[in-house]
Amino acid sequence: MMILGIESSCDETAAAVVADGHRIYSSVVASQVDTHHIYGGVVPELASRMHLEAIVPVVDSALAEADITASKIDAIAVTRGPGLVGALLVGFSFAKAYARALNKPWVGINHLEAHLHSVFLDNPAPPAFPFVALLASGGHTNLYQVTGHLKAELLGQTRDDAAGEAYDKVAKLLGLGYPGGAVIDRLAHKGDPTAIQFPRPYLDKSGFDFSFSGLKSAVLRHVEQNPDPTPRQVNDIAAGFQEAVVDVLTHKLLHAAKTYRCNEIALVGGVAANRRLKSRLAVDVEQAGLQLHVPPIALCGDNAAMIAGLGYHYCRAGQYGDLASDVYSRTRF
Ligand code: KG4
Ligand code: ZN
Numbered sequence: 001m002m003i004l005g006i007e008s009s010c011d012e013t014a015a016a017v018v019a020d021g022h023r024i025y026s027s028v029v030a031s032q033v034d035t036h037h038i039y040g041g042v043v044p045e046l047a048s049r050m051h052l053e054a055i056v057p058v059v060d061s062a063l064a065e066a067d068i069t070a071s072k073i074d075a076i077a078v079t080r081g082p083g084l085v086g087a088l089l090v091g092f093s094f095a096k097a098y099a100r101a102l103n104k105p106w107v108g109i110n111h112l113e114a115h116l117h118s119v120f121l122d123n124p125a126p127p128a129f130p131f132v133a134l135l136a137s138g139g140h141t142n143l144y145q146v147t148g149h150l151k152a153e154l155l156g157q158t159r160d161d162a163a164g165e166a167y168d169k170v171a172k173l174l175g176l177g178y179p180g181g182a183v184i185d186r187l188a189h190k191g192d193p194t195a196i197q198f199p200r201p202y203l204d205k206s207g208f209d210f211s212f213s214g215l216k217s218a219v220l221r222h223v224e225q226n227p228d229p230t231p232r233q234v235n236d237i238a239a240g241f242q243e244a245v246v247d248v249l250t251h252k253l254l255h256a257a258k259t260y261r262c263n264e265i266a267l268v269g270g271v272a273a274n275r276r277l278k279s280r281l282a283v284d285v286e287q288a289g290l291q292l293h294v295p296p297i298a299l300c301g302d303n304a305a306m307i308a309g310l311g312y313h314y315c316r317a318g319q320y321g322d323l324a325s326d327v328y329s330r331t332r333f
Pocket of ligand 2: 115269
């Protein structure tokens, strides 16, 4: 079953063709990051306009790269939420209209659930159910127990900033630009993670919730008290901040696996691209006798292959979209 996936929830216009929920034929991502970079964050109005310009060429490229014509697609899967409403509407309206024109079924997909599905894509040894998953992105830091392709229970989430958001805000206050995850990852590699001790928020709490705004404020206070840091000091700040984030994420994820007696763990979302988080988790997971699944970097950030992949399971379950349905900006999932 060939599914065309479409994603436009934030600042990436993406389309992909995926067979049977896992085999990627094409995955095209048009990033707007260079435009939003100038403003230090995503400008919603600009994002919508850029999605409008990109959607047709991106879908055409995904079909061409997969070497398939639109008439051969079995269904269309499109992100319904959460995200920026104006941005979501571009992909969602396009998908509904395209499905209607092609006389094909379509499904509306939850973006977070799709991130969870990213570990099944092009993976010869995907995780077995149940497993625990940490979704760490620019908008969310959610811990789940995943018991089926269409079934996941939210165990905990951030009370304030998401992990990726903390990376972005810390990068901004250090004058490193937007988005900040990859650049802090790079600088932290050259710094000393023990030079500055930043707080580990919620590490001592027994639940599965997170909080990152206090950590971000601690970095801000440090910079205010120690202005004009040298490049070496910036590296140490980045390393100290990152070590605090990694400590909390690793601890909570392993604690959830133990509590829910899951032998397999998945790390998904934009922050799953982080090298320190991956290496630290790899060691801790092995010591605990568990198995770790992290998608390749291209599937950690926003993409449409995860939308198409999950769409397959919705189609199989007969849960198709309703023409009267709308996008949503927030979700409790
Ligand atoms: O999943 P994603 O592409 O979009 C959302 O759904 O939010 O995640 C984007 C987030 C940004 O906050 C970005 O700074 C962060 O992922 N990120 C990273 C890294 N690469 C991207 N955070 C830490 N380390 C990285 N290497
Ligand atoms: Zn995302």
